[in-house]
Amino acid sequence: MSDAELDDRTASETRRLLDFLTTVGSGDVPEAVIHESKRCLLDYLGVTIAAADEPAVTIARRQYEALGGHPQTRALGTSVRLRVTDAAMVNGIAAHAFDFDDTHVPTILHPTTPLYSAGLGLADWLGRSGLDLLASHAVGYEVGARASLALYPEHYDAGWHMTGTTGPLAAATASARLLGLTAAQAAHCLGLAATQASGHREQFGTMAKPFHAGHAASAGVLAAMFAKEGFTAAPDSIQGRRGMFAVMSTRSTVSDLVDGLGDRWEIFRNGVKPYACGVVIHPTIDSVRQFREKDGVSADDVEQIELSVNPLVVELTGRLEPRTGLEGKFSAVFACAIALIDGKVGEAAFTDANVTRPDVRALMDRIRLVPDAAIDHTKAVATLITRDGKTSESRVAHASGTPENRLSDGDLAAKFHDLVDPVLGGAQAAELEALTWRMDELADVAALMSAATPLTRD
Amino acid sequence: MSDAELDDRTASETRRLLDFLTTVGSGDVPEAVIHESKRCLLDYLGVTIAAADEPAVTIARRQYEALGGHPQTRALGTSVRLRVTDAAMVNGIAAHAFDFDDTHVPTILHPTTPLYSAGLGLADWLGRSGLDLLASHAVGYEVGARASLALYPEHYDAGWHMTGTTGPLAAATASARLLGLTAAQAAHCLGLAATQASGHREQFGTMAKPFHAGHAASAGVLAAMFAKEGFTAAPDSIQGRRGMFAVMSTRSTVSDLVDGLGDRWEIFRNGVKPYACGVVIHPTIDSVRQFREKDGVSADDVEQIELSVNPLVVELTGRLEPRTGLEGKFSAVFACAIALIDGKVGEAAFTDANVTRPDVRALMDRIRLVPDAAIDHTKAVATLITRDGKTSESRVAHASGTPENRLSDGDLAAKFHDLVDPVLGGAQAAELEALTWRMDELADVAALMSAATPLTRD
Numbered sequence: 001m002s003d004a005e006l007d008d009r010t011a012s013e014t015r016r017l018l019d020f021l022t023t024v025g026s027g028d029v030p031e032a033v034i035h036e037s038k039r040c041l042l043d044y045l046g047v048t049i050a051a052a053d054e055p056a057v058t059i060a061r062r063q064y065e066a067l068g069g070h071p072q073t074r075a076l077g078t079s080v081r082l083r084v085t086d087a088a089m090v091n092g093i094a095a096h097a098f099d100f101d102d103t104h105v106p107t108i109l110h111p112t113t114p115l116y117s118a119g120l121g122l123a124d125w126l127g128r129s130g131l132d133l134l135a136s137h138a139v140g141y142e143v144g145a146r147a148s149l150a151l152y153p154e155h156y157d158a159g160w161h162m163t164g165t166t167g168p169l170a171a172a173t174a175s176a177r178l179l180g181l182t183a184a185q186a187a188h189c190l191g192l193a194a195t196q197a198s199g200h201r202e203q204f205g206t207m208a209k210p211f212h213a214g215h216a217a218s219a220g221v222l223a224a225m226f227a228k229e230g231f232t233a234a235p236d237s238i239q240g241r242r243g244m245f246a247v248m249s250t251r252s253t254v255s256d257l258v259d260g261l262g263d264r265w266e267i268f269r270n271g272v273k274p275y276a277c278g279v280v281i282h283p284t285i286d287s288v289r290q291f292r293e294k295d296g297v298s299a300d301d302v303e304q305i306e307l308s309v310n311p312l313v314v315e316l317t318g319r320l321e322p323r324t325g326l327e328g329k330f331s332a333v334f335a336c337a338i339a340l341i342d343g344k345v346g347e348a349a350f351t352d353a354n355v356t357r358p359d360v361r362a363l364m365d366r367i368r369l370v371p372d373a374a375i376d377h378t379k380a381v382a383t384l385i386t387r388d389g390k391t392s393e394s395r396v397a398h399a400s401g402t403p404e405n406r407l408s409d410g411d412l413a414a415k416f417h418d419l420v421d422p423v424l425g426g427a428q429a430a431e432l433e434a435l436t437w438r439m440d441e442l443a444d445v446a447a448l449m450s451a452a453t454p455l456t457r458d
Numbered sequence: 459m460s461d462a463e464l465d466d467r468t469a470s471e472t473r474r475l476l477d478f479l480t481t482v483g484s485g486d487v488p489e490a491v492i493h494e495s496k497r498c499l500l501d502y503l504g505v506t507i508a509a510a511d512e513p514a515v516t517i518a519r520r521q522y523e524a525l526g527g528h529p530q531t532r533a534l535g536t537s538v539r540l541r542v543t544d545a546a547m548v549n550g551i552a553a554h555a556f557d558f559d560d561t562h563v564p565t566i567l568h569p570t571t572p573l574y575s576a577g578l579g580l581a582d583w584l585g586r587s588g589l590d591l592l593a594s595h596a597v598g599y600e601v602g603a604r605a606s607l608a609l610y611p612e613h614y615d616a617g618w619h620m621t622g623t624t625g626p627l628a629a630a631t632a633s634a635r636l637l638g639l640t641a642a643q644a645a646h647c648l649g650l651a652a653t654q655a656s657g658h659r660e661q662f663g664t665m666a667k668p669f670h671a672g673h674a675a676s677a678g679v680l681a682a683m684f685a686k687e688g689f690t691a692a693p694d695s696i697q698g699r700r701g702m703f704a705v706m707s708t709r710s711t712v713s714d715l716v717d718g719l720g721d722r723w724e725i726f727r728n729g730v731k732p733y734a735c736g737v738v739i740h741p742t743i744d745s746v747r748q749f750r751e752k753d754g755v756s757a758d759d760v761e762q763i764e765l766s767v768n769p770l771v772v773e774l775t776g777r778l779e780p781r782t783g784l785e786g787k788f789s790a791v792f793a794c795a796i797a798l799i800d801g802k803v804g805e806a807a808f809t810d811a812n813v814t815r816p817d818v819r820a821l822m823d824r825i826r827l828v829p830d831a832a833i834d835h836t837k838a839v840a841t842l843i844t845r846d847g848k849t850s851e852s853r854v855a856h857a858s859g860t861p862e863n864r865l866s867d868g869d870l871a872a873k874f875h876d877l878v879d880p881v882l883g884g885a886q887a888a889e890l891e892a893l894t895w896r897m898d899e900l901a902d903v904a905a906l907m908s909a910a911t912p913l914t915r916d
Binding site (some may be wrong): 055056060063068070085161191196197198199202205206215222226230231234236237241242243244246247406409440 | 513514516518520521524525526527528530542543555616617618622649650651653654656657658660661662663664665666669670675680683684685687690691692694698699700701702703705827852873910
C-alpha cells in the first residue's frame with residue numbers, strides 16, 4: 001500500500017492518526033507529557049512486579065516456558081526470560097492482575113498496561129532508548145484513549161472490555177514506533193490490531209480479565225512485527241463499513257480520534273489508583289474514609305451507611321457476598337467496610353481471609369448501595385446513620401487519583417514502594433524508582449529491566 | 459470450579475456441550491462421522507501444504523522463527539519446526555490462505571482449518587493416536603458448527619467473520635480433548651476461547667482474513683493449555699449476560715447448541731470446495747460451466763450472461779475489477795469468466811496475471827450480477843444471450859461440493875493431488891493420502907506429520 005493508496009482508501013481521521021504516530025519524533029513530545037509517561041511507568045512497574053507470584057501470572061509464565069522461545073526480554077519481577085510476545089502477555093496479565101493499574105478516566109480504558117507490556121519488552125530487545133520508550137507510551141496513549149473516546153459508552157455498555165478492544169490499538173501504536181514502521185505499514189499494523197480486538201465483560205472477576213490486557217499487549221507486538229515484514233490488513237480497518245467501529249459499537253464519534261491531536265494530550269486525564277480495586281468504587285471508598293478520618297467514626301458507631309452511586313457502579317461492583325479476594329475487588333460494600341475498619345485499601349486488603357472476616361461481614365451487612373442515575377460514576381454520596389441516631393453525609397466529587405484530585409509524585413512513589421519493596425527489597429526498589437525518574441536520559445532500556453529483576457528468584 | 463458449581467452457574471445448553479465434549483470417547487464417535495473427519499483431513503492437508511510458500515504464510519513462519527520456541531511440531535509443507543501455538547497460527551493461515559478450505563454450509567464457518575491447525579500439532583506433540591485426532595475434529599466440529607448455527611445470520615450480518623469468532627470454540631474443544639481436560643477445566647477453556655473471539659469482515663481480501671483462522675486455532679490451543687493448569691474464565695462465558703452471544707449478536711438461538719447433540723452430526727453438512735474461491739460464488743461457477751460443458755458455449759459466443767444471485771453474493775463477491783489474484787477470489791464475474799474460458803477454477807486460476815488477462819476482462823465486461831433476494835445464497839440462475847440472439851438458462855440448486863451434491867472420495871483425492879503433488883512429488887503425496895485414509899489405525903499422529911514434510915525444502 002503506497003501513501004497515495006492510503007490517502008485514497010483510509011478514512012481521513014485514521015489517516016491523520018497514522019501520520020501522527022509515525023511522524024512525531026520522540027523529542028517532539030512535550031516535556032510535561034513525558035513526565036506523565038514516567039509517572040505511568042513507575043505505577044506500572046509497581047503493580048506488575050508485585051503481581052509476579054499471582055496464580056494467573058505464574059500459570060501463564062510457566063506455560064510459555066513450556067512452549068519455549070528466544071530469551072528476548074523478561075517477565076517482570078522474576079528472572080525468567082521470554083520472547084517479546086510472551087513477555088507482553090505475561091507482563092500484561094501481571095499489570096492488570098490486581099486491577100490496580102492506571103485508567104483513562106473518561107473511558108475506563110487501562111491504557112498503560114497494554115502499552116508498557118508491549119513497549120518495555122520490545123525496547124529492551126531492540127536496545128531502544130528510554131526516551132523512545134516514553135514517547136511510544138505517550139503517543140500510544142493518544143491512539144488508545146482517542147479510539148476509546150470515539151466508542152464510549154455504547155461499546156462498553158454492549159459488554160466489551162475496553163482494555164481488550166482498544167488496548168491492542170494502543171499496544172500496536174507503541175510497537176509500530178519502536179519498530180520504526182512507515183505510515184503504510186502502520187495502517188496494516190493497526191488493522192491487525194483492530195481485528196484482534198476482543199474481551200467480554202462477563203469475564204470480570206476471573207483471570208480472563210487480566211488475560212484481556214495481556215492479549216492486547218501481545219496482539220499489538222505481533223501486529224507490528226507482521227506488518228513490518230509485509231503482512232497486510234484492510235486499509236480502513238477501523239472506520240470501514242465492516243471495520244472495528246461499525247462492527248463493535250452502535251455509535252462512534254470519529255472526530256474524537258483527531259480533535260486537538262498533538263495539542264491536547266489525553267494522558268493528562270489519566271487516573272492512578274490509590275485503591276486496589278475497580279475504579280468505580282473509589283469515590284465510595286473516599287466517602288467512607290472521610291467519616292473515619294475527619295469524624296473519627298469506627299465500625300461500632302455505624303447503624304447504617306447508604307452509598308448513593310451511579311447504576312453502573314452497582315452493576316460492576318454490586319457483589320454483596322464476595323467469596324475470594326478477587327471477587328472482593330468487585331464488591332463496593334466490602335471495599336467500603338475494610339476502608340472504614342482498617343483504613344487501607346491497598347492490594348493487601350483483598351485477601352480471601354478478609355472477605356470472610358466476621359467484623360468485616362458484620363459491617364458489610366449495614367452498608368447499602370443505592371443506584372441513582374443522577375450521580376455520575378466518578379462521584380459518590382455516603383449517608384451515615386450512627387448507633388446514637390445521628391445522620392451525616394459525605395460527598396466525593398473527584399476520587400483520589402483522578403485528574404482533578406491527583407496523586408503527587410511522592411504519593412505515587414509511596415504506592416510503588418508498598419508494592420515493590422517486599423519483592424526487590426527497599427534498596428533495589430529505590431534504585432529502580434530513581435532510574436524511572438531519569439528514564440529519558442537512559443540510552444538503553446535494558447538498564448531498567450535489570451534493576452527490575454530480583455537477585456534471587458526465579 | 460466444581461461440577462456442582464458448573465451446574466449452578468453455567469447455562470444448561472453450554473453445560474450439556476461441556477459434558478458432550480469431555481465424555482464422548484474417541485471410540486464412541488460413529489464410524490461414518492470418523493470417515494467424514496478423514497475426508498476433512500485429506501482436504502485440509504491439500505490446501506495447507508500447497509500454501510506453504512504464500513506470502514502471508516512465509517511472513518508468519520519467519521516471524522515465529524525470529525521469536526523462537528521449542529520444536530514441538532511442524533509448519534506443514536516445510537521442514538520448519540515450531541511450538542504448538544505458533545504452528546497452529548501458521549498452519550491456520552496456510553489452510554485458509556487460498557480460501558479453498560471446507561465450509562459448514564449453513565453458516566459459512568470454515569470449521570476444519572481451526573480444528574486441525576490446533577489439533578494436528580497438539581496430537582503430534584503429545585503423541586496422540588490418529589483416532590483421537592479424528593474424534594477431536596468430529597466433536598470440535600459439533601461445537602463450532604452449533605455455536606455458529608446459534609448466531610447465524612445476525613452475527614455474521616453485523617460484520618463478524620465466523621471462522622474468527624466461533625473458530626476458537628472449535629479449536630478449544632479439539633485441544634481440550636487432546637489435553638484431557640475435565641468438564642470444569644473445559645468450561646474455563648471454552649471461556650478463554652469465547653473471550654478471544656474476533657475478526658471483522660472488513661478484512662476480507664487481505665492477509666488478515668486467513669490470520670483470523672490462524673488466530674482461532676492458536677487461541678484454542680492456548681486456552682486449553684492455560685485452563686488445564688488452572689487459569690479461570692467466567693462459568694457462563696458463552697451464554698451469560700455479558701458473554702459471547704449477548705455481546706456479539708443481536709440474537710441467538712441457544713437450542714441450536716444442543717438439539718439432537720450426539721444423534722445428528724453437523725459434519726454431514728460440510729461442504730468441500732472444488733473451486734478456490736469464496737463459497738458463495740460456487741453456484742454461479744457451476745451455472746456457467748453448464749453452458750460450457752453441456753452446450754459447448756465458448757467466450758466468443760457470449761453476448762451477455764446475467765447471474766441472478768442472493769444479495770449476499772453481490773455484497774461479498776461483487777468486485778468488478780479485481781487487481782490481484784486474491785481479489786479475484788472475491789469477484790464472481792472474474793471466477794465465472796475464467797470458468798467459461800479455461801474450464802478449471804482451482805488455485806492456479808487465481809493469479810495476478812489472470813485477473814488482467816484481456817480475454818478474461820473482455821468476457822467479465824459481458825457478465826452481470828443481479829441481486830435477487832428470492833434466490834438463496836446456495837443457488838444461482840444464469841441467463842445467457844448468445845451473439846446470434848438465442849437465450850438459454852442454467853439453474854444450480856446445489857453447487858458441487860455441497861452436502862446435496864457431494865464430492866466423492868475420489869474427487870477429493872484428485873483435488874488433494876492437484877495441490878500436493880507439486881510440493882511433495884506424486885509418490886510421497888500418494889503415501890500421505892494412504893496414511894490419511896487409515897488414520898484411525900495410526901498409534902501416533904507423528905507418522906502423518908513426517909509424510910507431510912517435503913524432503914528438500916525449508
